[in-house]
Amino acid sequence: MFRILKIILATLLVLCLVAVGAIYGLSEMRLAKTYDLAAADFTVKTTLSPEEAERRARTFMCGGCHHDAGNVLLDDPALGRLVAPNLTRLVPAYTDAELVRLIRHGIKRDGTGVFIMPASNLSNISDEDMADIIAWLRSLKPLPDAVQGGTSWGPVGRIALALDQIPFEADDVAPTFKPVAARPADIGEYMWKTDCSHCHNLDTEKQSPAFKAPALRPLAQSYQPEQFKALMRTGKGVGGRDLGVMTEVSQWDFSHFTDAEIEQIQAYLGKEP
Numbered sequence: 001m002f003r004i005l006k007i008i009l010a011t012l013l014v015l016c017l018v019a020v021g022a023i024y025g026l027s028e029m030r031l032a033k034t035y036d037l038a039a040a041d042f043t044v045k046t047t048l049s050p051e052e053a054e055r056r057a058r059t060f061m062c063g064g065c066h067h068d069a070g071n072v073l074l075d076d077p078a079l080g081r082l083v084a085p086n087l088t089r090l091v092p093a094y095t096d097a098e099l100v101r102l103i104r105h106g107i108k109r110d111g112t113g114v115f116i117m118p119a120s121n122l123s124n125i126s127d128e129d130m131a132d133i134i135a136w137l138r139s140l141k142p143l144p145d146a147v148q149g150g151t152s153w154g155p156v157g158r159i160a161l162a163l164d165q166i167p168f169e170a171d172d173v174a175p176t177f178k179p180v181a182a183r184p185a186d187i188g189e190y191m192w193k194t195d196c197s198h199c200h201n202l203d204t205e206k207q208s209p210a211f212k213a214p215a216l217r218p219l220a221q222s223y224q225p226e227q228f229k230a231l232m233r234t235g236k237g238v239g240g241r242d243l244g245v246m247t248e249v250s251q252w253d254f255s256h257f258t259d260a261e262i263e264q265i266q267a268y269l270g271k272e273p
Ligand code: HEC
Pocket: 060, 061, 062, 063, 064, 065, 066, 073, 082, 083, 084, 085, 087, 090, 091, 102, 103, 108, 109, 113, 114, 115, 116, 117, 118, 122, 133, 137, 151
């Protein structure tokens, strides 16, 4: 009787160890997966003043995730500790062409994918604005890391990696994707594509693992223009409500929009299809 129980327990233990090993192995394989896309030459230079190039560059959400010198995006014992690293330390090793491939296709210098970073949005950035972003990145002075240690994956994070449930947006942007050259005069739809649609839908609520973002069309219609500007500048909802991640992206990124740009965004979002 005891012998049978022992055999069952030993078998279960072996099965568990095999499962843990398999999950670990598969998750490491996912992290090491490389993408075969050459970094195409990028020679566009910005014609703007450094201040205006930086202002435009800062509207594309890099700061909301990376902050000035690295930021912990999520710290959860099950999922893991996910870090958006210190750009001022990593950018110098990149060529301009590699930076463009990283931002548009989510592919790092070594050919592996970046997790979470939204290439499917950022690929819509025009060549003109990409030149602004590169000029701004090149102007950054090296800063010491704001967070100690890098990303580490917890057990649920490992399982999600093994099952390919962590977003690596290198999978979402076609290698043949052709970006637009010029920044449009009316940036409403453009900013919807590069920024807001990362978290929102126009007509339905969008549920992400970490938050729920409301449908934007009805909100753009019901906000007074001054309220909408106040939201973009301060990240606070009507009545001064804190809006979590929305407050963060507004303060880091959207506060760099001009009044005219915010009007274009509100007009595009509120337009009936
Ligand atoms: C939604 C969050 C998010 C946004 C927005 C974002 N990033 Fe990232 N980025 C990340 C994360 C997370 C990593 C680390 C991913 C990894 O190690 O695989 C990363 C990695 C990087 C790296 C380092 C790549 C390497 O070799 O390790 C650079 C450089 C970078 N991002 C630049 C940018 C720039 C420039 C922008 C704006 C145009 C931007 N990121 C926008 C989340 C983001």
